[in-house]
Amino acid sequence: xxxxxxxxxxxxxxxxxxxxxxxxxxxxxxxxxxxxxxxxxxxxxxxxxxxxxxxxxxxxxxxxxxxxxxxxxxxxxxxxxxxxxxxxxxxxxxxxxxxxxxxxxxxxxxxxxxxxxxxxxxxxxxxxxxxxxxxxxxxxxxxxxxxxxxxxxxxxxxxxxxxxxxxxxxxxxxxxxxxxxxxxxxxxxxxxxxxxxxxxxxxxxxxxxxxxxxxxxxxxxxxxxxxxxxxxxxxxxxxxxxxxxxxxxxxxxxxxxxxxxxxxxxxxxxxxxxxxxxxxxxxxxxxxxxxxxxxxxxxxxxxxxxxxxxxxxxxxxxxxxxxxxxxxxxxxxxxxxxxxxxxxxxxxxxxxxxxxxxxxxxxxxxxxxxxxxxxxxxxxxxxxxxxxxxxxxxxxxxxxxxxxxxxxxxxxxxxxxxxxxxxxxxxxxxxxxxxxxxxxxxxxxxxxxxxxxxxxxxxxxxxxxxxxxxxxxxxxxxxxxxxxxxxxxxxxxxxxxxxx
Numbered sequence: 001x002x003x004x005x006x007x008x009x010x011x012x013x014x015x016x017x018x019x020x021x022x023x024x025x026x027x028x029x030x031x032x033x034x035x036x037x038x039x040x041x042x043x044x045x046x047x048x049x050x051x052x053x054x055x056x057x058x059x060x061x062x063x064x065x066x067x068x069x070x071x072x073x074x075x076x077x078x079x080x081x082x083x084x085x086x087x088x089x090x091x092x093x094x095x096x097x098x099x100x101x102x103x104x105x106x107x108x109x110x111x112x113x114x115x116x117x118x119x120x121x122x123x124x125x126x127x128x129x130x131x132x133x134x135x136x137x138x139x140x141x142x143x144x145x146x147x148x149x150x151x152x153x154x155x156x157x158x159x160x161x162x163x164x165x166x167x168x169x170x171x172x173x174x175x176x177x178x179x180x181x182x183x184x185x186x187x188x189x190x191x192x193x194x195x196x197x198x199x200x201x202x203x204x205x206x207x208x209x210x211x212x213x214x215x216x217x218x219x220x221x222x223x224x225x226x227x228x229x230x231x232x233x234x235x236x237x238x239x240x241x242x243x244x245x246x247x248x249x250x251x252x253x254x255x256x257x258x259x260x261x262x263x264x265x266x267x268x269x270x271x272x273x274x275x276x277x278x279x280x281x282x283x284x285x286x287x288x289x290x291x292x293x294x295x296x297x298x299x300x301x302x303x304x305x306x307x308x309x310x311x312x313x314x315x316x317x318x319x320x321x322x323x324x325x326x327x328x329x330x331x332x333x334x335x336x337x338x339x340x341x342x343x344x345x346x347x348x349x350x351x352x353x354x355x356x357x358x359x360x361x362x363x364x365x366x367x368x369x370x371x372x373x374x375x376x377x378x379x380x381x382x383x384x385x386x387x388x389x390x391x392x393x394x395x396x397x398x399x400x401x402x403x404x405x406x407x408x409x410x411x412x413x414x415x416x417x418x419x420x421x422x423x424x425x426x427x428x429x430x431x432x433x434x435x436x437x438x439x440x441x442x443x444x445x446x447x448x449x450x451x452x453x454x455x456x457x458x459x460x461x462x463x464x465x466x467x468x469x470x471x472x473x474x475x476x477x478x479x480x481x482x483x484x485x486x487x488x489x490x491x492x493x494x495x496x497x498x499x500x
Contacts, residue, residue, distance in 0.1 A: 028323035029331035042355035052236035062333015065296035070289030074315035099240035103301025105260040109294025118286035128405035131389025137366030147356035148184030187357030214354030238304035259399040268310035431460040437467030442474035
């Protein structure tokens, strides 16, 4: 009898635990849904595609990527980090090719995950990734400031930034533009100050509150404020045609796919590492997470939607709302589907300026000002890599800027690890011993040769190489050339001893 009672109590406790987990996940899913709606719509509008495509990507992020193994609590959807690149791709290749780009990105991610390359993304310098996001943030801010005023932005990133003073002058001289800009500015103010509101108000996520207040203001202002165009969920789906796949042979398309895959994968896996620090649950399995992201992007590509990545804003909201399992992110996708299917007309009430304000705020959050200050104090070289990557993205382009950052990171690492020290031992009798230690590479050759050429010419020299960890070909050749010159000029031999 006691055994039956214990079994009953255990069963009741398990049922209660499962019920508590479900309720926690249900609550968290609704919070993430409320955060996701304005972000999905805003990223789509800023990318130059119908607003519904952003919701479709969010739905796929919940129902497809959210269902697959990898990271249990991070949430995927359209991300501000890819907005600039997607906009450029749509303008260059057309919206019909977007599905091909995203599908190819997803297949490439699946391949990388299958080859177990997920962990390699953790080897990418954090400074390069943060510089990439900072550059994206700068371009995003510059472009969306024009959208806040309802004005057209220049196509080039530098032109956008250079044209900001003129844009502000034009805005000040136009009542319609000034009204629109003030609405976007008010949205940013709400986003910034919402965390200072009373606790009972902060139950509503800041993006939803900011956009909700903007909807009310837009209704009061009437037709003078541009609203989001509504196309309908099914009408917005644009699967790529067979002719679109022929564009994959173009070099520009291949470069865009590589940029999509690199940025989306790096952002997702860095987000996973950050989310893992927020909870005590299962850790991310990086190769499986990369494949989950790839599967989601493949589906998004088939539907002609935006590319998806893991999004730290939604993921953090999910964790802080008390989510315990991946059921929360799956249910958030279901809420997005119901919203897009049942109340699509609600999108037509949202002012474009408000969404631009949300993305300006998101752009500022992509710029790691505190991290730049910290790196400048402790690792100045890393700070320079970060800033150089961001500036290269702004001035040259996304893909080229990332390559510049990676190249600078490699050069910096080579410089830091190429440390060679020369100790001269002169006991007053022949020979002089020049003992080298560390790693002798071409990067340190000028200083090393200066030190060797300063040795006395009238004495034989023994070069001790036993302390070297590495001696590259350029350095060995230069040492041999110096030894030959020294021996010829002083008629005193140079001898190499104990090579590594």
